[in-house]
Amino acid sequence: MTEGEIIHSLKAHTDFLYCLAISPHGKTLASASKDKTIKLWQLANGQEICTLKGHTDAVFQVVFSPDKQTLVSGSKDKTIKVWNLQTTQEIHTFLGHTNWVTSLAISPDGQILVSSGFDKTIKLWNLQTGEELCTLRDHSYPVTSVAISPDGQTLVSGSKDKSIKVWSLQNANLIGTLTGHSKEVESIAICSDGKTLVSGGLDETIKLWNIDINQVIRTQICGYLGSVHCLTFSPDGQTLASGHKDGTIRFWNLNTGEELFKLRGHGLKGVNSIVFSPDGNFLASCAFWDKTIQIWRLR
Template identity: 25%
Template sequence: MSVILATAGLDDKIRFWEAPSGICSRLLRYADSQVNCLEITTDKQYLAAGGNPHIRLFEINNSSNQNPILSLEGHSGNVTSLGFQRNGRYLYSGSEDGTVKIWDLRSPTYSRSFDAKGGVNSVALHPNQAEIISGDQNGSVKIFDLGSSKCISDVVPHSRSPSTSSNGRVAIQSVDISDDARILVAANNHAEVFAWVPSAGVSTSTATGEAGGGLPEVYFRAHPPGAYLLRARISPDCRTLATTGSDGTARTFDTATWRQTRALERHGGWVRDAAFSADSSYLVTAGGDRSALLWNLRTGAPVRRYADHDYAVTCVALNDSST
């Protein structure tokens, strides 16, 4: 299959779509809980889905098997974020139980666990495949070194929102790092975005500052005051940041100027997740209006709506890479 597009949500179902037609081509049932996050392996063979508190791995190209081929047990709370290492052999995850875990997919149990000291809302893997970045409910951005199994950086971006408590801490809702490792973004649930832009040769931990130090090079509010931010994603070409919010919009920003380029406004509820196409020209968004939308980012127009879910769509995964 050249394009793999999957959505999931509060109806405990995962749907695969024919992207051009908008037809649901396959339905999987995710027993026991809602689905919080989805990720597709680079080779398009497997889909990982995170729920409460388990992670399940499904075959993509075997439509006769509706059951997971692997269930990963070890988290004790909602799995909020996950992803694969480049070769697809390892999976990483973050959970509201306050841990970041690494899983060898040849085993149903985790191989390593890091204590984030607060519920984890988002995790991202550094392109060097050697560092995991997390954003947590205590307002911290942490970087864990996979070689030493240590936290090598712990930064609290201080909120400038007038409704913030005196310590400036607001839950970090989403973290991401660009494929060229030159931009690290953390966004809190007040829709404030903090970005570090390391110079060439500077490690991620040095750029953010060691153990609570360091200030972001860029700060802006992505959505209007009072709106919550749900997700922040950097495009594969590293030129665009997309954010999603409770104001019913997804917004895009130029990472060279950090100015808003698009406001995508066709969802009828919270926009909870987003995924870029491989060429960065399209964006798929997941909405509380029980649908996902495919957007042409050159025009800002919706191209297709995927609308068979019974309840809110919480997450989306897209792999249309030709490699």
């Protein structure tokens, strides 16, 4: 992976884009927008498949289930919706958050949905039945991001309170609290090795952590790039990608912290969502104040 080129620019949403997700089989891209809709696209050719309508306010998050059968969305309307991808119909609406739904994650076995909210809570749900399993309330400010380890044992949450919490997903117990960011944590991601966590935020730093021992491994100062809005690992776990306020997407060697290359396709608009295809050959991105999705071929 040495560089990238835009192969498709997708323009169909009528308002800002907030989140992108790519299906486990790598064929479908989902986009969530302030226009209250979710759109599904064919990743290979950029063709729009359909539009999912049901939310009454901005859609902040979308995530595919591991079984490829369902899509889950979270909205400013405080609801979580589950969609059947075969029929494109809404299956369930989960009610429980008292403020915006900010982030979603699904356990590798597809049984547990985790949601976070502007209401400072994290909720665990039975994805199949919609039953709320429990509510975690240890953050003192809104929770911005949640992630689940590949083995399904660990849940991690980032918050505007500047902290990162590590939880046992099995019993919902708090394992540890990671501190070090001086401003709000905007994004977190767990590597495929299951122990490497990355976090970024408004303090213009990227921090790499070992969550087995709850210690920071490395801090990268990104002051010249502005706030770190989104982070994701390549499927092979060797490369970290980050989206920044200056409109760039940066690629880093995970082991050394060396910057490998950068992509710019959204002008100076801050990049707020990036996602790799499962084979690592493509990346999709979107930005604040932008209605365009860029699909990149990486090489």
